[in-house]
Amino acid sequence: MNKELDQLAADNIRALAIAMVEKAKSGHPGGPMGGADYMHILYSEFFNYDPSDMHWPFRDRFFMDAGHLSSLMYAQYYLLGNFKKDDIANFRQWGSVTPGHPEVDVARGIENTSGPLGQGHTMGVGAAIAAKFLKARFGDWINHKVYGFISDGGVQEEISQGAGRIAGHLGLNNFIMFYDSNDVQLSSKTDEVTSEDTAKKYEAWGWKVVTIDGHDHEQIRKALKDANAETEKPTLIIGETIMGKGCVTADGEMYEGYTELHGKPIGDTGADYEKTMDNLGADVNNPFDIYAKVSDFYNSVKDAKKKAVDAKKAEIQSWRNDNEKLASKLDMFLSGDLPDLDFDSIEHKGGLATRAASSNVLGYLAENVENMIVSSADLSNSDKTDGFLKKTTVLKKGDFSGAFLQAGVAELTMATIANGIALHGGIIPVVATFFVFSDYMKPAIRLSCIQELPVKFVWTHDAFRVGEDGPTHQPVEQEAQIRLLEKLKNHSHEQSFVALRPADSQETNVAWKMAMENSKTPTGLILSRQGIQDIPSKGNRYEDALGAEKGGYLVQEVADPDIVLIANGSEVATLVDATKLLEEKDGLKVNIASIPSEGIFRQQTKAYQEKVIPSDKPIFGLTAGLPVNLQGLAGPNGNVFGLEHFGYSAPAKVLDEKFGFTGDQVYQQVTEFLK
Numbered sequence: 001m002n003k004e005l006d007q008l009a010a011d012n013i014r015a016l017a018i019a020m021v022e023k024a025k026s027g028h029p030g031g032p033m034g035g036a037d038y039m040h041i042l043y044s045e046f047f048n049y050d051p052s053d054m055h056w057p058f059r060d061r062f063f064m065d066a067g068h069l070s071s072l073m074y075a076q077y078y079l080l081g082n083f084k085k086d087d088i089a090n091f092r093q094w095g096s097v098t099p100g101h102p103e104v105d106v107a108r109g110i111e112n113t114s115g116p117l118g119q120g121h122t123m124g125v126g127a128a129i130a131a132k133f134l135k136a137r138f139g140d141w142i143n144h145k146v147y148g149f150i151s152d153g154g155v156q157e158e159i160s161q162g163a164g165r166i167a168g169h170l171g172l173n174n175f176i177m178f179y180d181s182n183d184v185q186l187s188s189k190t191d192e193v194t195s196e197d198t199a200k201k202y203e204a205w206g207w208k209v210v211t212i213d214g215h216d217h218e219q220i221r222k223a224l225k226d227a228n229a230e231t232e233k234p235t236l237i238i239g240e241t242i243m244g245k246g247c248v249t250a251d252g253e254m255y256e257g258y259t260e261l262h263g264k265p266i267g268d269t270g271a272d273y274e275k276t277m278d279n280l281g282a283d284v285n286n287p288f289d290i291y292a293k294v295s296d297f298y299n300s301v302k303d304a305k306k307k308a309v310d311a312k313k314a315e316i317q318s319w320r321n322d323n324e325k326l327a328s329k330l331d332m333f334l335s336g337d338l339p340d341l342d343f344d345s346i347e348h349k350g351g352l353a354t355r356a357a358s359s360n361v362l363g364y365l366a367e368n369v370e371n372m373i374v375s376s377a378d379l380s381n382s383d384k385t386d387g388f389l390k391k392t393t394v395l396k397k398g399d400f401s402g403a404f405l406q407a408g409v410a411e412l413t414m415a416t417i418a419n420g421i422a423l424h425g426g427i428i429p430v431v432a433t434f435f436v437f438s439d440y441m442k443p444a445i446r447l448s449c450i451q452e453l454p455v456k457f458v459w460t461h462d463a464f465r466v467g468e469d470g471p472t473h474q475p476v477e478q479e480a481q482i483r484l485l486e487k488l489k490n491h492s493h494e495q496s497f498v499a500l501r502p503a504d505s506q507e508t509n510v511a512w513k514m515a516m517e518n519s520k521t522p523t524g525l526i527l528s529r530q531g532i533q534d535i536p537s538k539g540n541r542y543e544d545a546l547g548a549e550k551g552g553y554l555v556q557e558v559a560d561p562d563i564v565l566i567a568n569g570s571e572v573a574t575l576v577d578a579t580k581l582l583e584e585k586d587g588l589k590v591n592i593a594s595i596p597s598e599g600i601f602r603q604q605t606k607a608y609q610e611k612v613i614p615s616d617k618p619i620f621g622l623t624a625g626l627p628v629n630l631q632g633l634a635g636p637n638g639n640v641f642g643l644e645h646f647g648y649s650a651p652a653k654v655l656d657e658k659f660g661f662t663g664d665q666v667y668q669q670v671t672e673f674l675k
C-alpha cells in the first residue's frame, strides 16, 4: 500500500482513458476518470486471475455494465499487460482490439460484450449463479468472485430490477458490484430523472449496501474487503464519484462534474486537454506511456497474482488427486462436450403438442445432462419446462444443488442471466416463456447472437392457436422477427441464430438434438400449445425427422409432383390433411416439405434445396405467422397463405376456421392457386 503510488496509478488510468478518446475524437472520458480509483484498487489488491492463463476457469470475473466506459477497462488492462500501446492508440478504429464498446475477449480480460445498459451487470449475476452451481457440485474450493460495475444508466434500466431481485433472493454473496454514482448521465443530471434512494432499494432486495467516497482508496479497500468476507448477500458498493475527476481549464481551474464531460473528447469541453493531462502527471506528447513507477508496480502486481494463483492451482490439483471421478466430470462440464445422448429413445404418446414433446425431452435431459440450468419466467407448467423441474429442484439461497431457476416474471432478466451463465462456462443454459414474450427478451437474444453464446430459448404457444387468451398472447410477427437473425451473420461469419419450429413430436426430438449440439450460437425452439397429429412415416419417423438437420426436408415425396406444399411447425400436419383431399378428390401428386429452419436450409447445396423445393413446380406455403415467413422459400411464382392481422380471442378450432387454416380450407386455397 503506497498512497502516492496508488494516486499515480489512478491518474495514469485517467490520462490513458482521456488520451484514447482525444485521439479517436470520440468516446466517453468523464466516466473513466470517476471510476479509475476503484479499478486500480480492485485490480491491484483484490482481483484474482492468472496473467499467463487468462482462460483459467476459476478466475475472478469482471462484468462491465457501462460499456461506454470501455476506455477505463482498456487503460486498466493495459497497465496489466493485456493490451499493447498500439491497441490503446487505435481505440475505436477498424480492426483494433479496442472497439468503442467492449466486445467479449477473455484473453484480454473482457468477459462480456456491453453497451446496452443494464445487461452487463445482469450477465454478471448469471455468472455468479454459474459459479454457485459448480461450487455446490464440486466443493467449496470453487470460490471465485464476480465483480460488476454499474453506472446511473444501468441502475435506471428496468432489467436492474430483475437482476437485483434475483441476486438478493438467491443470496449471491459471490457477486460484488460497484456503482459509479456520479450524479451525471448523458443528457442531464440524475436528480432530473430520479429521486429514489438506491441504497434502500438494493437493501430491500436483500443486498448488503455500503456507500463510500469513490475516490478514497482506503474506503474502497475496506468496502472490497468487507464484500469479500460477506457470506450471505451480494454487495453493492455505492461509490460517490465525480464525473471528469481531474479535469482542469486552460487557466488551471478545476472543471469537474459537468454533464458535457460524459461523452466527448475533453478538448471539446470547457476543460483543457493539455492542462488536464498535465494535471494528471502525463506527458501530452507521449500520452500512451505508462508512468515508470506505475509500470514497475504493475509488474510486481502481476507476479503476485501469478504466485497466488499457483497456490490455488496446487490446492485444486490435490482436490483432483483425491476426487478423480468428480474431476473428470468437472472437465467434461468445462469442455462444453455433451455426454452420449440418444434422442431416438425419447418416447411420446401420439398427437402431442410439441411443447409436451419438449417436456419429455427435457425430462430425458434432466437425467442425462448434469450441467444444465433450465429457467422459466413463471410459466414452467405452461411452457412445459416442468418436465425438467420434476426431476430436479429449484436453485435457492444456500442450496444450489438443484438445476432449475425460477426467474419470476422477468423475461429479459432471465435471458440475460442465461447469457451470463454461458459466458461463465461449464453450464448449458435453457430459458423458456411464451413465444409472444420473446419480444421482452429481444435485447438479450441480440447479445446472445453477438457474443455467440449457445443459449437455448424455448418458446411455446407459438401461434394464434393459443386461442382464448386473445391477440396479446397470439404471436403473429414473432417468427418473422426471430428469423431475421437467421439471416444475420456473426463475427465468425456464421448464421447468428438458429430458429427451429418442429412439425411434430419426433421432429421436436431432432430439434432438441440440434439445439444441444449447437455449441456455436443460440438456438430457439418454437413450439405449439395445441396437440398435433404426428406426421405419417413409411418407416421410422425419428429417422425421417433427422432431415430437419438440413433445415428442411420432404415428409412426403412422390415422383414428379404436381405441387409442393411447404410449412413448418403445426402447419405441416394441416398440409398433410389438405394433401389427402388433393389426392383423393383431384388425383394430384403432392410433395410436402417441413422447413423448421430456413437459415439452415439455405446452407444446403443448391441441388438439395432444389430437390426439396423445385423451382419448376408450383409451390404453396402455409404459415400461421406473417406470409413473409415462407415467401422467400416459395419464390416469385409461389403462393403463401399466412396471417396478416392480429388474432382474436376464441377457441383454437374456431380460429382455425375463421382464419382459413383447416385442412378443407387449405385444400380449397391450393386448388384455387392451381387454376
Ligand SMILES: Cc1ncc(C[n+]2csc(CCOP(=O)(O)OP(=O)(O)O)c2C)c(N)n1
Binding pocket: 028, 030, 031, 066, 068, 115, 116, 117, 118, 151, 152, 153, 154, 157, 180, 182, 184, 185, 186, 243, 262
Ligand atoms: C439501453 C441503452 N440505452 C441508452 C444508451 C445510451 N447511453 C449511453 S451512456 C448513457 C447514460 C450514461 O449515464 P451513466 O450511466 O450515469 O454514465 P456516465 O454519464 O456516468 O458515464 C446512455 C443513455 C445505452 N448505451 N444503452
